[in-house]
Amino acid sequence: MRVKLALPGRGDRSTRPDHRALGGLVGLVCGLLALGPALRPGYLLFYDMVFVPRLAFSDRTMGVDGSVPRAVPNDFDVAVLSHLAPGWVVQKVLLIGVFVAVGAGAAGLMRTRLGAVAAALVAAWNPYLAERLAIGHWGYLLGYACVPFLVSAAAGCRSGAVRGRFRLGVWLVVLAFTGSTGAVFGLIAVLAVLLAPGPRPSWHRSMRDIGWALLIWLLADATWWFSYLFLAPTPPGGSAGVTAFMARADTPYGVIGSLLTGGGIWNQGVWFSARSSVVVSGLALLVVVVAVVVAVRRRVWRQSPALAGLGIAGVICLVLAGASALPGGSHVMTILGNDLPGGGLLRDAQKFDAVWMILVAVLAGQLVERTRDLGIRVGAQRSTALVFAAALAAWPLITLTGMAWGAWGRWQAVDYPASYVHTAQQIDRLPPGGVAVFPWTQYRSYAWDGHRVLLDPWQRLVSRQVLVNDALPLTSGVVPGDDPDARKVTQALADHGDVAAVLRSVGVRYVLVETDQPVAAGLPNLAGDRVLVAADGLRLYDLGPVHVSGGHDGPFRYTGWLLAGMSVLLVGVAGVSAGRSATGPPAGTSARHEDL
Template identity: 40%
Template sequence: MKRTGWVWPGVTGLVLGLLALGPGLAPGFLLSFDMVFTPGPRFSAMTFGLTGTVPRHVPSDAFGVALAHVLPGDVAQKAVLLGIFVLASMAAASLVPTRRVVPRVAAGAVYAWNPFVAERLLLGHWAFLLGYAALPLVAGAAARAAEPGGGRRLTRALVPAAIGGFAGVAVSALVAGAVVLCRPERKRGLAKAVAAVVVLSLPWLVTGWLRPSGMPGAPEGVGAFAARADTPFGALGSLFTLGGAWNAATVPPGYGTPLLAVVWLVVVVASVVAFARTRTDGTAGLAIAAGAGYVLAALGVVAAPLLRGLIEAWPGFAVLRDGQQYVAPLAVVVAVGFGVLADRAADRRLDALGVLAVLLPLVLLPGLAWGAAGRLRPVHYPDAWARAREIVRADPVPGDVLILPWATYREYPWNGGRTSLDALPRYLDRRGILSDAVVIGRTVVPAEDPRARALDPVVRAGGPLTARLAAHGIRYVAFDAETSGNAYYARLGGAQRVLADADLVLYRLPDPARPREDSAPAALAGTAWAVTLMSVVWSFAASGITLATRSLRHPRGKAP
């Protein structure tokens, strides 16, 4: 695609992003499940995965902190979210084998506005969606990986997925590997693809592999994170139509109603068939990736015992628990096939159908519009949080912060009661410790943080807390929810209440022991970061850089 060919898909993505976020673009932060941005964040050991926790947030937290040093935190968040829609639209448009604008725009619209994007956005998986947005670029670059300069192109295309961490890289690696293996000179292309994936993954690979307590698998979470039905077609049908997220609370309003679900199913089937009939470079590999991804997505539904056994054998297979994310390659297939259908309509002089195709995703999924019908609304952190940060920041005595209530997620009143990850560990400058056990229905996925596991019996037992917490290196105890008459207050005898507010209560403990925490060696982690950053700079250092991908292009410039 020529550089000018990016304009209309980019504009379309921007319009879709503005429409999707709606009131969420007002000043303030969007807190939705796992999406947490904070004002004025600082780099810390936690940012780089050096606290002993599982490095799922590496390197996305570092990216967010770096961006917040350039822009205000809430502006940085909105820029990232809008960028996802713009990049997704442009990337999908680049794979449609035509020179016409409308089919490309239609493909971009479907790829940026579908149930997968809606549910992942409400889950707060912005970092994963960055990798999703660039997935078509990965497919295009992988098809040309064996060519001169192919390694640079593929590395550039993988950068958004690398920001997203292991989940985004896993899906992108699936696509890159499948496409490369279906191309001539597959050995050379595969070597470049493996090198690019490994080098860009080093920040979380090193901290994860060298984590002293190992990598947890938690096979009991297979059922909890398995795909679920959000359409009349069951879990497998919901996955095929790009839905099926494990969390029912993330289904957009109105999605799954019989009429709209049937029409959307017809669109998906027709698009897949159109893609299958398209013969261009890389389509075979992309089709294989989509099929393999669908099988992986369905494992938790049709073969849960097998998946649990795999995780028990090697915890690394836990990346397959949240299976729905592996339908992302299928979304690429659907988008490209939809663009091909619009191009065929143009061949038959049915230009009006092409224009309607651009609008069809919005008609079939209206619940994503206007901040997902109001679910994405900006909020400001309470003033008490800022005062707590200043108190903690001014204290020269070392020690960590224990955060109560003893749970991972919150329903802050100032966030409209919407569920979000506890934001205090990222808000404060010190190491924050909370229970990272996840409760889903009747299933409890055990805590992974060694500090949380060590403190769990202390917190849950009766009796005084102050001396026992201080012995574990705790300097502060913060209550960022349920602050009125909390039963834990009576157990903190001898601690000084330094802040009392309806939104946050903060206690300071005397004479804490110096915190000790095992983690991956900082020198090795720093080396990993240096290698990754140098590879990113190298990939963008070539002259004439463009996002264009000519790999899935038919020789005549249009679909047969």
């Protein structure tokens, strides 16, 4: 527990040294070392990592086109930024920003510089970050980077700091811009800190703090939940998604051992080979277990409600991450996913391991601090104890060397072919009508991208409606997609029906065929249709004029964005009120502030 003085005209200033700058520097070094050659000019294009030269503002970008808003408001963020800088610059800044932010946030929760460096290193170099980066889930990682700041802000709000509610509101708004996944596990962390046992001003004050957090969260995140509940189609039910995306063992220590060390993602294509080693992954598991055991024996959660809350949130998220892989867990998660509004967010549950890894970073930092102190206590020279502690702090680098230098060249920056950019510009100038992309599968493998698996980029290259097959083919089977129009096309291909007629019935006028892709997924019969573009790897056909539906017209569809704007307004009002309160009390008054 620390004391934070409220000085007249200066607001809150903590007496605790702020190690965030040091942690940010550690994160920056980790980011440069991890990305390496991937930082060259050009785009990183693999799996769901799809950036384009300039993402246009559209109904899909804002999540109001009637589709499931999976990339909202992430695409909106990128659209804004890509009008200020080229898309590849935006991508690299966001990725480096993840490393810097999570390093700074984790370090800010520590008391000493040594602990700050150790915590930042774990937070910025671990299997969770590496695997989610390898699969292209940059939005998840932005939410992950917000967690330590949310914990700190919630602790300040709980302790009655003058700017506590304002600071928490700001971070909840920032969290909203990372997307739905980060918003969910970030809220878990905030509520856990606010509800954790320990000293509090009053129960009435606590309920008001919780109400404030929930209000700002609901308003700020309305950009995606409103569209999901009121504009998007009802996703198909079933257990296929839960089974396909449940956590899996990427180490010899099973699913639980993999999750404890930050791994366990379902996609084997992004696993790092070193984690299959009994020794390497065993070393990582040993450090994590020792850090947790030492923390439990010392009852570190009594240090502050912030640490207690982070511990509760970390355990909850760890359970969520592994639930579908436990006996009976898949059935429970399927019921929740099918019957609970927004339950689809529980699919790919390993993503919740993010909060656990922040907890591991803090506990590992404390373990390194204790190792140094113990060495000094038993008679070792301070320099010797420090060297031993520093060696222990390096365990993330030792156990995950495969993340270095662009995953040893797997992540390479490339440029879009000129034919793609030119065709996208031509499509945007054509008369109204949607575009369907064939062959009928949502993932591609381009020679110009090193034959990496890539989510079809045309929904972002083109500013109009683009219809793609959103069913996900996996080695274990096919997970049904959400788009009813896409399902109609899939059925027509399976029945060898008139695919062109089905396309026209759902408002598609243009068919883009990527001729450099395998055609096993199916092509429509386009004989006799006019060819508009015949470029390298591409052919664009015109099926003729179609009726273009107005979709969700009217201001109602923008309700989510209006609510999000209200959250910004409320946080701004809270900031003004806090500023007035900071200058009001006479000199010498103080407000308590909880830190780790």
